[in-house]
Structure formats: C-alpha cells, structure tokens
Amino acid sequence: MSMVHQVYPVAADDFTRAGEASADIKRRLKQLGVSSAVLRRVAVASYEVELNLVIHSDGGELTLNVDQDGVHLISKDVGPGIPDIDQAMREGYSTANEEARSMGFGAGMGLPNMKRNADQFAIESQVGKGTTIEMTFKLA
Amino acid sequence: MTVADIVSILNARVLCGENRLDRTVHSAFCSDLMSDVLAFVNEKTVLITGIINPQVIRTAEMLDIRCLIFVRGKEPGEQVLSQAKELGITVLTTGDAAFTTCGKLYQAGLRGVAIEWPESEDET
C-alpha cells in the first residue's frame, strides 16, 4: 500500500464545512482498498474528532497518514485545551453550546466513540495551548 | 423490509432517491443525537430523526446509511437534499412524530439495531 500524507485545516464554528475532511479521508482510504470494517471505524472516529475541532476548538488541523502499520489520524488545535481529560472522556460529559446541540451534537459520546473505534488512542491537552489526539487503526 | 415497504407503512413522502426504493433495510435506529447514531448504527440501517441539517447527511455518509426518515413532516433545505441525492441516499418524510413512526415500523416487523457498547471501566 502506498504512503499517504494529507493535512486538512479545520475552522472553528464552520458548521457548513464540518465533515468535509472526514468525507475526503473516507474516499481516499476506500480508493486504497481499505476494508469496509476498518473504513467504518476510521470514518466514525475521524468525523467525531473533526466535529470536536469545529465545536470546541479555536481551530486546528486534521492529519491523515497511511503507512505499513496502518491508518493514523492526528487532530491538533490551538486551544482552548481541556482542563480535565478524565472528565472529558466520560460518556455524557459535554460543554457543547446551544448551536451545536440544535444540530445533534453534545451527547458527550465523541471521545468515548473515538477510543472505542481506534486500535490506539492518545489524548494530550494543555489549557491555553491546545489539544492533540492521535489515533491508529491497524489495517489487517 | 424494503424502503418501498416503509414508504407505504408510514404513508411517507419520498423527497429524493425514488429510484432506490427496492433496497432492503435490516434494522432501524431513532435518535436526534449524532454521536449516538455514530456509536450504534451499522450497515443497512434506516435512521429515523428530527434533525434536518447538513450534519445528518454527513453522518449518514460516514456510516453508509442508505435511507433517512424525517419525522413530524420535517423537510430539509435544497442543499441538504442535493447532497443526499449525490450520495445515493433515499430521504423520506412522514407526518407522524418519532414515537408513532417507530411504532408503526416495529409493528410491521422492523427491529432496532443491536446495541453493543463495552461496560465502562469504573463501573462495577
């Protein structure tokens, strides 16, 4: 399988374009022949992490890397950071605003969804600096 | 059950995708929470929802959902419908609210998706 490296800028609060990066990632991986089971897990996690960038962050980027080990997704934003990661990871915890809730977000299930779908999941955050999430999906 | 069966059971209106009514639907899921949809829906599931913004189409795209039912007579805008059309998603709207919509389909034999979610670690 050939190497892929793509970076998608994701703007804060841009709900009209939210999900475009994930749709493109899904298309690319499909073209590469990634199995539908893996494709589905990547798509769910990618969409959740992208929507979090739109809803919760001050802007950031989503990076797709594909190599022999599998599919890697990295979400990196410029703030505001997460004060308590354990709390944020808990099912049902959400600080989503009214606008996001009116669109069907704010169940507090995004981060747990990512963790469940990825083979490896790492989150790092610093208040005032930003949040980085790295996920790996094995191809076999 | 096919999408055509659903149309007649609900007396629904087809907003787009009328050429794909012969598709088979294996299960259903009803929610207005996109993350719940993303957690539980699998292939050949019909999504029943009151959310009609573009994010519902994106969510459907991510999960390969082929049929959406909007309840309480809700109709999405042109942009949402053309996006659905492009993706080959059939969109229906029914005058019934979510509860009645689900009840009619359940009575006709359609069942919900199997809920699989790991026990969280801190629960005993």
Ligand SMILES: Nc1ncnc2c1ncn2[C@@H]1O[C@H](COP(=O)(O)OP(=O)(O)OP(=O)(O)O)[C@@H](O)[C@H]1O
């Ligand atoms: N990139 C981020 N920057 C800052 N805070 C974040 C970020 N991602 C998540 N959070 C915080 O973690 C909480 C939980 O996130 P999670 O994705 O699990 O739920 P949600 O986005 O609120 O709702 P859902 O994903 O179910 O629509 C968010 O409400 C927010 O407070």
Ligand SMILES: [Mg+2]
């Ligand atoms: Mg989220």
